[in-house]
Amino acid sequence: MSGRKAHNPNVRSRTPEKENPEGAEPEIAQSGALSVQRATSGRRRRLTVNWIETLFLLILGALAVLPPIRELHKQLTLAAVAVVQLLEGRAVVWFPRHGRGYAVLLKIVLATLLLGHTGEMGINSSYWPIYFVPVVTAATYFGPWGTLFWTALASAAYCSYLIPALQEYALTWEGLAELATRLLFFFLAAMLVNRFAVEIRRRAAAYQSLAEQMAETNRRLAQAQEEARRSERLAALGQMSAGLAHEIRNPLGVIKGSAEMLNRKLQQSNPLASELAGYISSEVNRLSALVTRFLDFARPQALERAPADVREVVDRALAAVAAQRPEAKVGVERVYAEGLPHAPMDERLCEQVFQNLALNAYEAMEPDGGTLSVEIAPAQRGAGHGVEITFRDTGPGIPPELCQQIFNPFFTTKKTGVGLGLSIVSKIVDEHRGFVRVESQSGHGACFRVFLPVAEGAASATAASPPAN
Numbered sequence: 001m002s003g004r005k006a007h008n009p010n011v012r013s014r015t016p017e018k019e020n021p022e023g024a025e026p027e028i029a030q031s032g033a034l035s036v037q038r039a040t041s042g043r044r045r046r047l048t049v050n051w052i053e054t055l056f057l058l059i060l061g062a063l064a065v066l067p068p069i070r071e072l073h074k075q076l077t078l079a080a081v082a083v084v085q086l087l088e089g090r091a092v093v094w095f096p097r098h099g100r101g102y103a104v105l106l107k108i109v110l111a112t113l114l115l116g117h118t119g120e121m122g123i124n125s126s127y128w129p130i131y132f133v134p135v136v137t138a139a140t141y142f143g144p145w146g147t148l149f150w151t152a153l154a155s156a157a158y159c160s161y162l163i164p165a166l167q168e169y170a171l172t173w174e175g176l177a178e179l180a181t182r183l184l185f186f187f188l189a190a191m192l193v194n195r196f197a198v199e200i201r202r203r204a205a206a207y208q209s210l211a212e213q214m215a216e217t218n219r220r221l222a223q224a225q226e227e228a229r230r231s232e233r234l235a236a237l238g239q240m241s242a243g244l245a246h247e248i249r250n251p252l253g254v255i256k257g258s259a260e261m262l263n264r265k266l267q268q269s270n271p272l273a274s275e276l277a278g279y280i281s282s283e284v285n286r287l288s289a290l291v292t293r294f295l296d297f298a299r300p301q302a303l304e305r306a307p308a309d310v311r312e313v314v315d316r317a318l319a320a321v322a323a324q325r326p327e328a329k330v331g332v333e334r335v336y337a338e339g340l341p342h343a344p345m346d347e348r349l350c351e352q353v354f355q356n357l358a359l360n361a362y363e364a365m366e367p368d369g370g371t372l373s374v375e376i377a378p379a380q381r382g383a384g385h386g387v388e389i390t391f392r393d394t395g396p397g398i399p400p401e402l403c404q405q406i407f408n409p410f411f412t413t414k415k416t417g418v419g420l421g422l423s424i425v426s427k428i429v430d431e432h433r434g435f436v437r438v439e440s441q442s443g444h445g446a447c448f449r450v451f452l453p454v455a456e457g458a459a460s461a462t463a464a465s466p467p468a469n
């Protein structure tokens with residue numbers, strides 16, 4: 001710096017507060033003070049400038065009417081600073097990766113130009129605080145290291161005016177101290193603003209994640225309420241139909257008994273009537289079996305759980321289904337893991353679960369047959385440890401839109417189906433505190449996974465070393 005003392009009027013650096021540092025569209029400003037109408041391909045869009053930006057423009061206007069007034073380059077540079085400030089929000093949206101860096105760089109360039117046109121020597125210009133504009137902008141956009149980098153760059157741009165000055169003047173200690181003070185003020189302002197900006201960004205992120213969590217919780221709550229209402233309705237309906245089914249079973253018994261008696265009595269005298277009585281009897285049998293299955297499903301069951309080897313239960317179920325369908329061309333593949341934990345289960349009910357799944361797979365692969373793969377492996381679901389039993393077939397699969405419905409009572413796509421098999425599966429597995437999932441793509445076979453949890457303490461009991469009971 002020259003021996004001359006720098007002229008240092010009390011010029012305040014107005015920090016332009018960012019309309020939206022996170023890069024939202026600037027025209028969505030909350031309070032509009034100045035509106036610029038712009039026609040874009042026949043459609044009119046409003047460019048709204050909020051009051052803080054208006055204030056910023058006013059301050060730049062005030063700088064423009066301070067000396068040197070007749071310096072055209074100075075006025076143009078101030079106008080360019082204003083334009084950059086107005087378009088900055090948009091630039092950040094248009095160039096999300098580098099927009100902020102471009103904005104700061106442009107402001108440093110403009111600040112440097114301004115100094116070149118506002119003093120005999122740029123280093124002595126009283127407009128030096130204009131560097132606070134890029135410095136504070138960087139502090140609001142970047143982290144501490146980014147802020148330091150941009151502040152250092154702005155300082156370097158300012159110091160570049162030393163080169164021409166040193167050609168004519170010598171740098172005194174006072175001049176050097178003055179320059180260092182100014183540079184240190186850049187850093188001081190930058191780090192102070194950055195600290196607040198980082199804190200605000202951190203809080204905004206925390207609030208946003210909290211808001212997202214709350215929205216998710218609300219959504220789940222609404223879903224749970226809806227499910228609870230549906231369950232209540234279904235429970236009431238279930239109770240009513242169970243009562244009805246119970247009442248139907250007694251008259252069915254009487255009808256069946258009477259039809260069989262008629263059949264026997266009329267066998268010789270009236271073959272036609274006897275045949276009709278036979279129909280009544282066989283249809284009543286079917287109805288009665290249906291009512292019994294429904295009552296089995298609806299009746300609350302007391303589980304008799306004991307740790308058991310799930311492989312034996314699955315094998316019994318597979319053998320039972322194979323015996324029911326001797327004509328089926330189904331190959332069964334078993335992949336059973338070693339050292340499986342003994343899951344506490346009601347063996348009779350779990351056998352029914354696996355039978356229902358195997359039976360569905362057999363039916364799905366009719367008439368051409370196919371392969372049913374059964375896998376049993378230890379599994380971890382969330383915090384729960386247990387056994388997963390997978391039934392995978394090579395049938396037509398289940399269309400995704402039906403995957404939720406198939407577990408509803410009486411949902412069936414089969415001509416002679418009852419639609420209770422999977423709802424019984426789901427009910428029994430629920431009672432074991434496990435879950436059943438279906439994975440299926442239409443045309444690529446169905447895959448049912450049953451997870452049975454292992455109770456605390458039973459986790460260590462394995463198939464290789466069964467517990468005492």
Ligand SMILES: Nc1ncnc2c1ncn2[C@@H]1O[C@H](COP(=O)(O)OP(=O)(O)O)[C@@H](O)[C@H]1O
Pocket residue numbers: 356360361364393395396397398406411412413414416417418419420421422423445446
């Ligand atoms: N392995 C499978 N492959 C394809 N569809 C299946 C399979 N298992 C179940 N489904 C579908 O789920 C429906 C309901 O099954 P379920 O409750 O056992 O009743 P049902 O066997 O009497 O139809 C079946 O009608 C069928 O559409």
Ligand SMILES: [Mg+2]
Pocket residue numbers: 356359360420421422
């Ligand atoms: Mg079935």
